[in-house]
Amino acid sequence: MITMKRIIVFNKEFEDGRRFYRQKFEAVAASVFSLIFFVFLVCCITMNPPMLSEGALKLIVDGKTVKNPILQIINSKKLPSRSPDSRRYRVILSDGKYIMSFAILYLHIKKLNLAGDFQNNSVIEILLFSTTLFNSIQRTGKLIIVIHNYALLATGCSKIGSPVPLRGYPISFIKEEGNNKPLKDTVIHPISSLNAYMNNWVVKARVVSKSLIFVQRNSRKLSINLLDSSGGIRAVAYKNVADKLYHLIELDKVYFISKCRIETSNKYYEELGNDYTIKFTPNSVIEECSDDAELVPHIQYKFVPINEIREVEGNFVDVVGVCKNASDLKKIGNHNIKRTVQLIDPSNASIDVVLFGTDAEDVDDFINPILAFKSVKRAYNGEGIYLTATCCTNYRRYIDIPEYDHFRRWFESKGSHTGVVNLSKCHVLWMTFNNIQLKPNGSYCFKVKGTVLFVETENAVYKACSKKGCNNQVSLLECGLYRCKECDVESTNFKYEYLLRVNVSDWTSNEWVHMFNSEAKKMLGISAQEVSEALEKDPKAFASIANRVHFKEYVFECRTNADVNINGVQKGTVTVAINPVDYKEYNAELLSKIEDNVSMNK
Numbered sequence: 001m002i003t004m005k006r007i008i009v010f011n012k013e014f015e016d017g018r019r020f021y022r023q024k025f026e027a028v029a030a031s032v033f034s035l036i037f038f039v040f041l042v043c044c045i046t047m048n049p050p051m052l053s054e055g056a057l058k059l060i061v062d063g064k065t066v067k068n069p070i071l072q073i074i075n076s077k078k079l080p081s082r083s084p085d086s087r088r089y090r091v092i093l094s095d096g097k098y099i100m101s102f103a104i105l106y107l108h109i110k111k112l113n114l115a116g117d118f119q120n121n122s123v124i125e126i127l128l129f130s131t132t133l134f135n136s137i138q139r140t141g142k143l144i145i146v147i148h149n150y151a152l153l154a155t156g157c158s159k160i161g162s163p164v165p166l167r168g169y170p171i172s173f174i175k176e177e178g179n180n181k182p183l184k185d186t187v188i189h190p191i192s193s194l195n196a197y198m199n200n201w202v203v204k205a206r207v208v209s210k211s212l213i214f215v216q217r218n219s220r221k222l223s224i225n226l227l228d229s230s231g232g233i234r235a236v237a238y239k240n241v242a243d244k245l246y247h248l249i250e251l252d253k254v255y256f257i258s259k260c261r262i263e264t265s266n267k268y269y270e271e272l273g274n275d276y277t278i279k280f281t282p283n284s285v286i287e288e289c290s291d292d293a294e295l296v297p298h299i300q301y302k303f304v305p306i307n308e309i310r311e312v313e314g315n316f317v318d319v320v321g322v323c324k325n326a327s328d329l330k331k332i333g334n335h336n337i338k339r340t341v342q343l344i345d346p347s348n349a350s351i352d353v354v355l356f357g358t359d360a361e362d363v364d365d366f367i368n369p370i371l372a373f374k375s376v377k378r379a380y381n382g383e384g385i386y387l388t389a390t391c392c393t394n395y396r397r398y399i400d401i402p403e404y405d406h407f408r409r410w411f412e413s414k415g416s417h418t419g420v421v422n423l424s425k426c427h428v429l430w431m432t433f434n435n436i437q438l439k440p441n442g443s444y445c446f447k448v449k450g451t452v453l454f455v456e457t458e459n460a461v462y463k464a465c466s467k468k469g470c471n472n473q474v475s476l477l478e479c480g481l482y483r484c485k486e487c488d489v490e491s492t493n494f495k496y497e498y499l500l501r502v503n504v505s506d507w508t509s510n511e512w513v514h515m516f517n518s519e520a521k522k523m524l525g526i527s528a529q530e531v532s533e534a535l536e537k538d539p540k541a542f543a544s545i546a547n548r549v550h551f552k553e554y555v556f557e558c559r560t561n562a563d564v565n566i567n568g569v570q571k572g573t574v575t576v577a578i579n580p581v582d583y584k585e586y587n588a589e590l591l592s593k594i595e596d597n598v599s600m601n602k
């Protein structure tokens with residue numbers, strides 16, 4: 001027993017010794033091997049640097065697709081970082097043939113170890129990059145390459161080749177002659193044939209309107225309307241592209257346009273009758289047409305006399321008149337501006353027109369210009385109707401125009417100093433539902449003393465855009481964000497708003513009226529947010545809330561033929577104000593009606 005134990009212990013000591021020497025040998029072998037490998041690697045890098053993608057920078061600037069270009073960093077300068085998780089460098093890149101000094105290398109700290117730290121003259125393979133137009137103070141668009149991810153291929157190299165500075169930026173949207181086949185020599189597509197599935201197309205169209213507005217901080221939106229003999233289409237551009245095109249594209253001129261994105265349009269605003277909108281990108285090609293431009297149609301107006309605007313079917317009208325007054329420029333939000341002008345015409349009526357952005361800046365009442373509007377939108381305030389420019393409104397300002405010479409003569413002899421009916425300052429009349437139902441189709445403002453018969457409880461609240469002042473319904477995207485088409489914004493938030501359908505009766509008839517957020521809240525005494533919370537706990541909770549107002553009396557100020565739907569165009573009667581009944585006022589109205597009847601029967 002004892003000897004057995006000794007043998008086992010001896011064997012163990014022997015084993016330990018063998019393991020010790022084996023480990024030592026392995027460690028030495030590994031370090032020798034890695035030393036040899038390192039020397040080999042250094043030799044490779046210094047003797048034979050990787051091949052650069054010669055000419056790649058020129059291709060990138062020209063908007064061509066370049067996959068994983070291999071470039072050399074000639075010089076770099078650290079830029080102040082916007083977040084602790086990232087580093088930014090301005091780098092000078094070389095492809096061996098050209099040098100480009102406008103590149104930003106953007107590094108996320110977490111990715112830094114993966115990519116490896118670069119030095120001057122390092123050779124990198126760019127795995128992910130984008131290009132962007134940068135507007136300097138001189139307003140020239142410079143193309144910047146932004147590097148998002150790269151792989152370090154070699155360091156400690158010397159400068160490869162003898163690259164020269166790359167010319168060719170600022171890039172131009174107007175295509176240079178001889179560079180490629182001119183657009184006028186290619187197949188021209190009619191505007192009506194454009195759809196979202198087309199890639200290579202060229203249209204030849206006249207610019208019939210052009211307007212630049214501020215939609216958000218530092219975000220400009222250019223909206224132009226294009227016309228050819230097949231129809232019209234709206235084209236938009238944002239930010240730097242918008243600035244650049246605003247100065248390049250001239251009103252009334254004809255252009256060949258290609259290489260833009262085609263997107264489905266927002267029906268609510270699409271008065272040009274096109275399902276699609278063209279979106280300009282930095283790669284879009286625009287070429288002025290000088291030869292047979294006259295064959296492309298000009299804008300066609302269907303002017304409505306101002307005193308008939310109230311009765312027009314639909315929400316958009318064409319109108320021409322003399323600008324009698326113009327308000328001061330007003331800031332709306334932080335970035336956009338508006339101005340209201342008073343337009344009058346020989347129909348002895350006037351109406352307010354609200355203009356935005358550059359249109360608002362351009363107009364004044366100093367010399368009472370003649371203003372012509374195509375597709376200006378009819379809208380309502382508490383007092384009456386007014387017109388408001390939208391993205392599809394065309395607007396022209398004439399000092400003298402032979403076709404409207406009689407406007408000028410009328411204005412100078414009469415219009416400038418006699419009183420006219422101001423449609424924007426209407427007196428809201430008492431009416432009954434029966435009165436309204438007997439009237440021809442049109443837009444009317446009226447007030448009625450009515451009783452709430454029934455509040456529809458289904459779909460009474462909806463998810464609206466969280467932006468202040470926007471009531472558009474948002475749609476839930478797959479990524480979980482809420483998108484507002486109107487603001488072109490995706491957000492994690494939304495707010496609940498009312499769109500209430502209420503059946504109201506007076507002594508003559510009854511009518512379904514719609515109520516938006518503020519009126520519905522005023523009537524029910526509870527916010528849409530609170531209703532949605534109550535509905536979460538009990539899906540039938542709204543019935544008891546609605547019950548509180550059933551058979552109660554209010555004075556409803558309504559307008560007919562107004563937009564109801566939050567997404568598309570749907571007509572209906574909308575309550576613009578709801579108030580408790582002022583019996584003194586209502587009695588006075590009844591007394592005057594009685595007096596009218598008595599005097600008629602005499």
Ligand SMILES: [Zn+2]
Binds near residue numbers: 466467484486488
């Ligand atoms: Zn919105």
